[in-house]
Amino acid sequence: MTTLTYPFSEVDVRALKAGDAVSVNGLIRTGRDRFHKFFADGGKLPCDFRDGALFHCGPVVVKNPDGSWRVVAGGPTTSVRENPYEPAFIEQTGVRLIIGKGGMDARTLDACAKCGAVYLQAVGGAAAVTAHAITRVTNVYFLEEFGAAEACWEFEVKDFRCVVAMDSHGTSLFAQVEAASNRRFRELLAK
Amino acid sequence: MTKTVTRLAELIHETSSSLPDDAEKALRAALRREAKDSSARLVLETILKNVALARAAGTPVCQDTGTLTFFVSENLRRTVTPERIAAAVAAATERGWLRRNTNDAVTGKSIDSNVCPGAPVIHYTLDAESKVRLIMKGGGSENMSMQFSLPDASLGAGRDLEGVRRAVLAAVQHAQGYGCAPGILGVCIGGDRAAGFEESKHQLLRNLADTNPVPALAKLERRILREANSFGIGPMGLGGKTTLLAVKIGARPRVPASFFVTVAYLCWAARRREISW
Structure with missing residues (x-):
């Protein structure tokens, strides 16, 4: 298990290999469909993603009596929908960790290699565990514009466990697993 | 209330x-x-x-x-x-x-x-x-469900249990880990298209440890489970020995012209309950 703590350095991120288990700590921010669309349309980001983490997540967040926020459920959402936008986001912001589920395309893999970023797979459906790893909600952007599920939430996380699914050396675990399982599938059909 | x-x-x-x-x-x-x-x-x-x-x-x-x-x-x-x-x-x-x-x-x-x-x-x-x-x-799991119409030349799948096996394995290869593996498959042989999906979901209500009362289907369930778990897809598609937790197969009558194999993919978060009233 490799521990990563914000700010995430290029050296640390480039040392990661597909298949490594990681524990993410410190500041991460969410962004999904509307956030990516806003960015692609030339919108100005309200915060600096350099050496940061972007989490594809639409959390269920409730307001505490004292006005602070609490995350009730917060698993990853499917990442492929952001494929058209992610390479530019990585190149222009200097983000180091993309966290989601299901993986992303070859262009995103190329951007990871070029800029020194990785794609981390969080466990799909593990809403309670993810909520548990989020120790504090430190800020929120675009709450009015995008709504709670699509806003850019800023979280403090502790021991948020993920697996490196796409590294900065051009390796995608998803592509490897699919190619291997396809070989086995063909083998079984030949029987 | x-x-x-x-x-x-x-x-x-x-x-x-x-x-x-x-x-x-x-x-x-x-x-x-x-x-x-x-x-x-x-x-x-x-x-x-x-x-x-x-x-x-x-x-x-x-x-x-x-x-x-x-x-x-x-x-x-x-x-x-x-x-x-x-x-x-x-x-x-x-x-x-x-x-x-x-x-x-x-x-x-x-x-x-x-x-x-x-x-x-x-x-x-x-x-x-x-x-x-x-x-x-x-x-996420519903998006991975599939329906096949046999015969299917690309799979070498005819209108028999061997054809069913081939179709279900094709569904496993297609789903990879995207439906939040390790998953559970509910399968329906036959029916019209709508009955196929209804029955395949109904199969998902079965206890994972039960045995199919139809011996031929029980045997097919065991075989597909074993073969699917040799794909190496693993939990969340990151590789591993467990791609499926169970395979449950049922059947519905069909008309002579149709032979559907319907596969309902259920994620690991298999939320089901039953109560006696």
């Missing part, structure tokens, strides 16, 4: 927050099979921790609380009415046991109560078991 509505709302709460014992047991068995320090192990540990946390807190196992499908024994039709089921869904949504998870398909607008014509899905089943069964199936 009437007593019936309260009881149905509690069924929804329990289904949403507490994975059935047999599913948790299958996940534990999977964890024991996976190698130390593997990503498969990390994923399964996280899943099991999630199951425990959700149960203790009474919160949803997964944020996608899914499509709610009720199977109600015919003899309960006058007690467990569609109106009472709908009232229970609305009440469970109000209390945060269900996410606001229903959208109008034409306008895209959220139907905040999760209740409208067509939601929840209710089937009255032709049995006198006096049971209410509920399954909550998330969208």
Whole structure:
């Protein structure tokens, strides 16, 4: 298990290999469909993603009596929908960790290699565990514009466990697993 | 709220927050099979921790609380009415046991109560078991469900059990880990297209440890499970020994011209419950 703590350095991120288990700590921010669309349309980001983490997540967040926020459920959402936008986001912001589920395309893999970023797979459906790893909600952007599920939430996380699914050396675990399982599938059909 | 509505709302709460014992047991068995320090192990540990946390807190196992499908024994039709089921869904949504998870398909607008014509899905089943069964199936897994029409030349699949095997293995290869593996397959041989999906979902209500009463299907279930787990897809598609937790196969009569094989993919968050009424 490799521990990563914000700010995430290029050296640390480039040392990661597909298949490594990681524990993410410190500041991460969410962004999904509307956030990516806003960015692609030339919108100005309200915060600096350099050496940061972007989490594809639409959390269920409730307001505490004292006005602070609490995350009730917060698993990853499917990442492929952001494929058209992610390479530019990585190149222009200097983000180091993309966290989601299901993986992303070859262009995103190329951007990871070029800029020194990785794609981390969080466990799909593990809403309670993810909520548990989020120790504090430190800020929120675009709450009015995008709504709670699509806003850019800023979280403090502790021991948020993920697996490196796409590294900065051009390796995608998803592509490897699919190619291997396809070989086995063909083998079984030949029987 | 009437007593019936309260009881149905509690069924929804329990289904949403507490994975059935047999599913948790299958996940534990999977964890024991996976190698130390593997990503498969990390994923399964996280899943099991999630199951425990959700149960203790009474919160949803997964944020996608899914499509709610009720199977109600015919003899309960006058007690467990569609109106009472709908009232229970609305009440469970109000209390945060269900996410606001229903959208109008034409306008895209959220139907905040999760209740409208067509939601929840209710089937009255032709049995006198006096049971209410509920399954909550998330969208990520539903997107991976498939239907085949045999014969299928590309798979070398004819209209027999060997053809069924080939079609189901093709569904496994297609799904990879995207439906939140390790998953459970409900399969229906035959039926028209609609009956195929209904029966394949009905199969998902079976206890994971049970044995199919039809020997030929029991044998096919075991074989497909073993073969699917040799694909190496693993938990969340990151590689590993557990791609599926179970395969359950049922059949519906078909017309001579059609031979459908329908595969319903259920994620590891297999939220199902049944209560005797």
